[in-house]
């Protein structure tokens with residue numbers, strides 16, 4: 001969907017970043033794995049189809065996707081593709097009876113050596129929070145292979161309950177309704193990295209200006225260092241920043257409109 005095409009979500013150990021054409025080749029390689037095809041109930045696509053799929057994920061109003069970037073790997077390599085470890089998706093629809101938004105959530109930590117480190121957990125919680133806060137989701141469902149113990153346990157730990165079981169599809173459907181108690185639980189999970197930039201705005205070909213969530217307006221040069229609060233600016237790939245400068249707001253302080261929205265929950 002277009003809503004999140006310029007959004008990245010900052011967690012404690014992962015960033016969720018928009019799916020872009022530069023990521024397709026790596027994604028395509030992941031999906032050649034028989035194990036992943038089976039665990040995610042996916043069919044392998046040609047590279048060409050995978051590029052089409054990326055566009056679909058970007059454009060369709062009922063699909064929201066983020067790729068998962070391991071922050072530690074990114075810090076070491078400074079290479080977004082090397083730091084990618086998986087993806088998480090929401091398929092949205094409106095429930096006929098209640099008129100409420102329902103989202104089917106998917107999660108994949110594609111790199112086997114990155115599993116079992118809490119990264120799937122963190123990415124899922126970030127996506128759930130995004131769904132509640134920005135997409136007004138009132139109910140989540142997860143369809144999981146009956147033998148996928150890791151995924152079933154994880155969603156049970158996130159307080160999902162069984163809704164249905166299909167022998168034909170060999171899958172179990174878990175669900176979670178959004179309510180105050182669960183939101184409180186979600187908010188209580190330690191998945192935030194700390195104070196971060198709220199919005200980033202490019203003011204000329206190489207400089208940026210941003211309002212930090214915790215302090216004041218920060219500014220600097222793309223790719224340069226900066227104050228500790230601006231560390232989040234440096235993780236942004238300058239390629240993602242459109243070439244044209246964007247004017248500041250009328251009072252000269254608030255960046256408007258945001259080019260890259262960085263969310264921290």
Ligand SMILES: CC(C)(COP(=O)(O)OP(=O)(O)OC[C@H]1O[C@@H](n2cnc3c(N)ncnc32)[C@H](O)[C@@H]1OP(=O)(O)O)[C@@H](O)C(=O)NCCC(=O)NCCS
Nearest residue numbers: 039107108109115116117118119120121144150151153154
């Ligand atoms: C399922 C998956 C998302 C879990 O993410 P992960 O990063 O490996 O798991 P985490 O380290 O975040 O663990 C979170 C919880 O999941 C459960 N879990 C994870 N791995 C498990 C395993 N091997 N056995 C049993 N439970 C497991 C546990 O409840 C764990 O919490 P705990 O560590 O407090 O016990 C990940 O393994 C994955 O993507 N696998 C391949 C693709 C897939 O199966 N996707 C789901 C399709 S529905």
